[in-house]
Amino acid sequence: MPVMNFAQALRDALRYELAHDDAVVVFGEDVGKRGGVFNITEGLQEQFGEERVFDTPLDENGILGMAVGMAVMGLRPVAEIQFVDYLWPGYDPLYSEAAKIRFRSGNQFHVPMVVRSPYGGLVGGGLYHSQSPEALFAHVAGLKVVIPSTPSDAKGLLIASIRDDDPVVFLEHKRMYYALKEEVPEGEHVVPLGKARTVREGEDVTVVTYGMMVHETLKAAEKLEKEGISLHILDLRTLIPFDGDAILHSLERTGRLVIVAEAPRTVSFASEIAAFVAEAAVDLLDGPVVRVTGWDMPFPFKLEKHYMPNVTRIARGVKRALSLLP
Amino acid sequence: MPVMNFAQALRDALRYELAHDDAVVVFGEDVGKRGGVFNITEGLQEQFGEERVFDTPLDENGILGMAVGMAVMGLRPVAEIQFVDYLWPGYDPLYSEAAKIRFRSGNQFHVPMVVRSPYGGLVGGGLYHSQSPEALFAHVAGLKVVIPSTPSDAKGLLIASIRDDDPVVFLEHKRMYYALKEEVPEGEHVVPLGKARTVREGEDVTVVTYGMMVHETLKAAEKLEKEGISLHILDLRTLIPFDGDAILHSLERTGRLVIVAEAPRTVSFASEIAAFVAEAAVDLLDGPVVRVTGWDMPFPFKLEKHYMPNVTRIARGVKRALSLLP
Amino acid sequence: MEAHKRKGVPIPIQPFTEEPLRLLDEQGNPVVDFDPEEHLGLSPSRLVKLYEDMVLTREVDRMCWLLQRSGKAAFHISITGHEGAIVGSFYALRPEDWINGYYRTPPAMHVRGIRLAEIFAQLMGTALDPLKGRQMPGHLGAKKAQSFTYGSGVGLAHVVGMGMARALQYRKTGGVVVTYGGEGSTSEPHFHSALNFAGVYRLPLVVMIVNNQYAISVPRTQQTAAKTIAEKGKAYGLPGFYLDGNDPLIVYHVMRQAADRARAGGGPALIEALTYRLDPHSSADDDRKYRSEEEVKHWWERDTLKRMRHFLTLKGLWDEEKEEALKERVRLDVERAVEEAEAAGLPRVEELFEEVYGERPWHLTRQWEELQAEMQEQEGGH
Amino acid sequence: MEAHKRKGVPIPIQPFTEEPLRLLDEQGNPVVDFDPEEHLGLSPSRLVKLYEDMVLTREVDRMCWLLQRSGKAAFHISITGHEGAIVGSFYALRPEDWINGYYRTPPAMHVRGIRLAEIFAQLMGTALDPLKGRQMPGHLGAKKAQSFTYGSGVGLAHVVGMGMARALQYRKTGGVVVTYGGEGSTSEPHFHSALNFAGVYRLPLVVMIVNNQYAISVPRTQQTAAKTIAEKGKAYGLPGFYLDGNDPLIVYHVMRQAADRARAGGGPALIEALTYRLDPHSSADDDRKYRSEEEVKHWWERDTLKRMRHFLTLKGLWDEEKEEALKERVRLDVERAVEEAEAAGLPRVEELFEEVYGERPWHLTRQWEELQAEMQEQEGGH
Numbered sequence A, B: 001m002p003v004m005n006f007a008q009a010l011r012d013a014l015r016y017e018l019a020h021d022d023a024v025v026v027f028g029e030d031v032g033k034r035g036g037v038f039n040i041t042e043g044l045q046e047q048f049g050e051e052r053v054f055d056t057p058l059d060e061n062g063i064l065g066m067a068v069g070m071a072v073m074g075l076r077p078v079a080e081i082q083f084v085d086y087l088w089p090g091y092d093p094l095y096s097e098a099a100k101i102r103f104r105s106g107n108q109f110h111v112p113m114v115v116r117s118p119y120g121g122l123v124g125g126g127l128y129h130s131q132s133p134e135a136l137f138a139h140v141a142g143l144k145v146v147i148p149s150t151p152s153d154a155k156g157l158l159i160a161s162i163r164d165d166d167p168v169v170f171l172e173h174k175r176m177y178y179a180l181k182e183e184v185p186e187g188e189h190v191v192p193l194g195k196a197r198t199v200r201e202g203e204d205v206t207v208v209t210y211g212m213m214v215h216e217t218l219k220a221a222e223k224l225e226k227e228g229i230s231l232h233i234l235d236l237r238t239l240i241p242f243d244g245d246a247i248l249h250s251l252e253r254t255g256r257l258v259i260v261a262e263a264p265r266t267v268s269f270a271s272e273i274a275a276f277v278a279e280a281a282v283d284l285l286d287g288p289v290v291r292v293t294g295w296d297m298p299f300p301f302k303l304e305k306h307y308m309p310n311v312t313r314i315a316r317g318v319k320r321a322l323s324l325l326p
Numbered sequence C, D: 001m002e003a004h005k006r007k008g009v010p011i012p013i014q015p016f017t018e019e020p021l022r023l024l025d026e027q028g029n030p031v032v033d034f035d036p037e038e039h040l041g042l043s044p045s046r047l048v049k050l051y052e053d054m055v056l057t058r059e060v061d062r063m064c065w066l067l068q069r070s071g072k073a074a075f076h077i078s079i080t081g082h083e084g085a086i087v088g089s090f091y092a093l094r095p096e097d098w099i100n101g102y103y104r105t106p107p108a109m110h111v112r113g114i115r116l117a118e119i120f121a122q123l124m125g126t127a128l129d130p131l132k133g134r135q136m137p138g139h140l141g142a143k144k145a146q147s148f149t150y151g152s153g154v155g156l157a158h159v160v161g162m163g164m165a166r167a168l169q170y171r172k173t174g175g176v177v178v179t180y181g182g183e184g185s186t187s188e189p190h191f192h193s194a195l196n197f198a199g200v201y202r203l204p205l206v207v208m209i210v211n212n213q214y215a216i217s218v219p220r221t222q223q224t225a226a227k228t229i230a231e232k233g234k235a236y237g238l239p240g241f242y243l244d245g246n247d248p249l250i251v252y253h254v255m256r257q258a259a260d261r262a263r264a265g266g267g268p269a270l271i272e273a274l275t276y277r278l279d280p281h282s283s284a285d286d287d288r289k290y291r292s293e294e295e296v297k298h299w300w301e302r303d304t305l306k307r308m309r310h311f312l313t314l315k316g317l318w319d320e321e322k323e324e325a326l327k328e329r330v331r332l333d334v335e336r337a338v339e340e341a342e343a344a345g346l347p348r349v350e351e352l353f354e355e356v357y358g359e360r361p362w363h364l365t366r367q368w369e370e371l372q373a374e375m376q377e378q379e380g381g382h
């Protein structure tokens, strides 16, 4: 199997789907000639032409409105939003249309679109190039939300998202694009939506996480191992619908739960996992559910390292879950 | 004290603030001559003139962008969004600007604006006149979120919100406007943000709720009383920042927690309360935390009564919290 | 939507006029010398049918009001006064075309091939409703009629319709998308995004603005400082046509040319049809708060139905007797349709949970189980 | 921002021209016979100062690049090429006016009264930064300089600036707001909303579009099908002026007239200043992917600095010696400012938690306690 970084894996998925389904079209700001500001779509316009891969005006409302319209007519648009921080001018077509068309039309129309967008911090990007707003998609019934953590998953989940008949928000941690490499299956490679991945088996504490925080959590696990604490790490991969069974199953063994995510804490996806467990399986809990997250503040620039969850914060969270810290 | 309905109490608050602070301006679609589609601003333009109370073009992005700009220059704009379902074309100025300006400017500028908007269902309004999207504001650090449940609170909290130096999203259940009456203090009447109200004292289960669901929960309490179950009901009034102490305090006595809200369940404000307790006070819990909510679907029209939390659903939730139901 | 013969030399039209283009004056007399068949491609029988469909639309609307007042419909939002603009424009389209309507189009949707009973079923939310009772009255759409389902947010039809046009262009179907909205909808960002993208990609899109001079209570002059709505086309490099929207013939004529130009790759167009809302904004509105009785009366005298009837009469195609017969026929059709719609009963609850996603995820299954238990308890009378 | 004397007969200007208005040709020769003092109100000393400020701005920009390349700044986004449009427009404003800039304005903010050291402090995020290191480079603003703090989202400056103008109008300050953005910003909904509201309320707002022909890689022709950006004013009932943005004098002249008209209650205006981005979009861009070296060279030959220098020389106000002296002075000022900015150190962590809201709510107090414990553990080397 070829070794690919995250960016290459995504490009491979796009290329594969463009080649195999002429309903697939790819567009966004600078995705054509420029190949996207992170070069994810590099070479695709050259290969597939300007009808399949094209630039748009600088208007996220137009991009997402266009995607919805194309999707209801049977195409499979893959829209890139340059940074997820800039999606909001186009939230209305996503929130009011994409998420609700199947339902409101009595199943006459549906919206097989994908919104790809870079998210996440620790890139020196400040308030508006670092946010993790997955909660604002995950709350919206009718949308699916996918966040891959490895190149192989990036490819397999993106292909699954494009083939899904409902709108998918697909978030890519921009810090991983060129930092991460692994073997990725060539050709057809589908990772089904809704299934978590066990990143690491462990006994003491279940850690539910996704995206780049999977890797930070792994580092924390190594550190904690030396202290005799063993983490069971689940990478959710799909946030909506999330793999509730995998979480409960692991909790049966550990009885302790930590959720790690870089988004601000309040009304976050981490809150959802905590609530889900407190509702469905409070009896399994031997200690507090701990949310290790970013703070409830705009994302800072110069002091961003104090914002981002890191090994220390995760380890402290694990110890709180074990009641070793207050 | 005069008896006012919810709508009159809101109008009284607006009139009082308009009269006492010339920085206050009120605007939105149809709020001028028409007095708003729910008549909340009726008579205000006549009394205060077109510079203080005025109509806008049909554009929520313009309304909220204008509000932000006026606020950073020291005015206290009170913008009405006709239905909160229609706020989304203007989410960007709220999310990207209002919530972040104090922080990003190093405290040079701040945004003392209020967004008033009707929310909520059971009005025969279908998908786009019934939603409860408070989660999408509550997740955004930098915003405050207020939802009153009585005429007296409506007045006191609206005055507090207008005087607050940060942006406040103020949601009003449209079904309550003319359905609810009570004595409301004349003149100066401020209900501080961030403090919950004990609606009813009780021993067995703590129910945290807000907005119209306060009244549904009261009805459920009466029903359950007959079955020998006593509810302690907290009306949060302010969602951000919410009154965590009041919740924990009550839980010390009851050990059981139900949250009632009509919004869809996943990544909702109800999830936040559940997560907060599972994190801060899991030891206090003698049973599962139960979220009694709307379903994770767009709001239906004809079958809306099956969507809305009702006395049966609340009572069943309470029984689940007491482990009397699976 | 039957395709009609096209013939003749079209009467030339210009964009960006200061006065609205028209073929008929306010009474219905022709202002230029034209032959409907030769110049517009409208045969006498189609001309008559156009009028009959306008009358039927008005009668559907009146019945909607009745059903609303009697409590059978939760709400109504009227087309009365707008029939010339809406039915006239529907007539100009071809079978391969799509529309993305708004809340004033439903009573005219029979022209697009939706059955009257379905129109009333949508109004009342019964099981015959193509939308399965999911939407408020005023939101009818149907895939079989190539009419997208409107979603309440003003202006969204334009930007979603733009994307639909991009799909038609990509698939080279030769179809055109027409999106509808009031003049208020031009203030929303969606109008801007739609026209800008349409201009850049030269999409087969016609944006039809039915300017009835008010957005609820806000008059046109407070909506925008532009001289005309049509002029907004200049911001996007596309022609804007300013029409007398109470003249169904100019609406038909300009829409047909704009659509044909767009389908031929000539790019998008904007149409402003100036008309007047003769009813309150909706059943929830009190229009006396913001406009005078005289103003409303002034516009009733210029009602599009009268104008069209006058023209047909001039042409010898219409008389009192035909009018009576039509009214009677329409009354019966409408009544029968209402009965059928009502008889259909309620939509199914479980479908709510099945149609949020293509496949029901586990959490919705659980919630459905919760609701079933709740319903059982309620039925059990606990 | 010192108020300057105004005199003379202004040279008349027209909106909506097909060719850009200019006073100087591409080399810097006057295209009409005008006297800067008499016709523009620009005294010889102010004319020289304008040029000197353009040169200073360019040198600040070059230093930003150096600091970025040496790793002291995380990022830089260049003003090079845009000085005529930006500095020229700043010169036209009065002390009571406000600006809402964008990422290309910071290197010129010394003209608005922000110290050079603060400009570099913002670039590097040190404690001297008025924004306290909260924002990426390129986001400088300061209340004392009546310059709002830019927030990254393209176009938002226009719609927020519109609200600022509404506040100035309400308070009758006589001030005007000028918002800035590239031609790409005209595609965002915010541009649309800002101009529409400004037109309806006749706000004291000038929207200044610095059209540098690319939005990152997307050329102007793919941004909109409008003939000019200026033409978009018609959609909102306001004048749009199309200028040669490399001619600082026409920019100054038109901005002054537009602002004065707006402050007198005459309503808003749109200005399009045509220029060219001589550098890549930002330090993260590779512009060779989408434009040719020849094209860039063509525009370097028309650099706004050259043009202005040529005109001053023609007028006998400038020579080689002055140029040398200026360069030396500027170099020293810039170096000293960088030193001062660097010396200021890091911003304070606790302030992050204190400045989300006016008063810190309990949950942020808890989070701050969490972070303190974490930082102690990290320092303790656990």
Ligand SMILES: Cc1ncc(C[n+]2csc(CCOP(=O)(O)OP(=O)(O)O)c2C)c(N)n1
Residues within 6 Å of the ligand: B029, B058, B060, B082, B083, B086, B089, C104, C152, C153, C154, C181, C182, C183, C184, C185, C186, C188, C212, C213, C214, C215, C216, C277, C281
């Ligand atoms: C985004 C949004 N904002 C507000 C509303 C509420 N609303 C419904 S119709 C309407 C007025 C529309 O006016 P116009 O576009 O002129 O159409 P008309 O009703 O006059 O035909 C308003 C404000 C809405 N449906 N969507």
Ligand SMILES: Cc1ncc(C[n+]2csc(CCOP(=O)(O)OP(=O)(O)O)c2C)c(N)n1
Residues within 6 Å of the ligand: A029, A058, A060, A082, A083, A086, A089, D104, D152, D153, D154, D181, D182, D183, D184, D185, D186, D188, D212, D213, D214, D215, D216, D277, D281
């Ligand atoms: C809403 C939004 N979308 C995307 C971006 C990313 N972005 C930053 S600058 C830019 C191009 C802007 O082009 P233009 O407005 O022409 O200004 P220029 O950079 O050419 O001066 C883009 C796409 C952003 N900052 N905000």
Ligand SMILES: [Mg+2]
Residues within 6 Å of the ligand: C182, C183, C184, C210, C211, C212, C213, C214, C215, C216
């Ligand atoms: Mg209207």
Ligand SMILES: [Mg+2]
Residues within 6 Å of the ligand: D182, D183, D184, D210, D211, D212, D213, D214, D215, D216
């Ligand atoms: Mg540009």
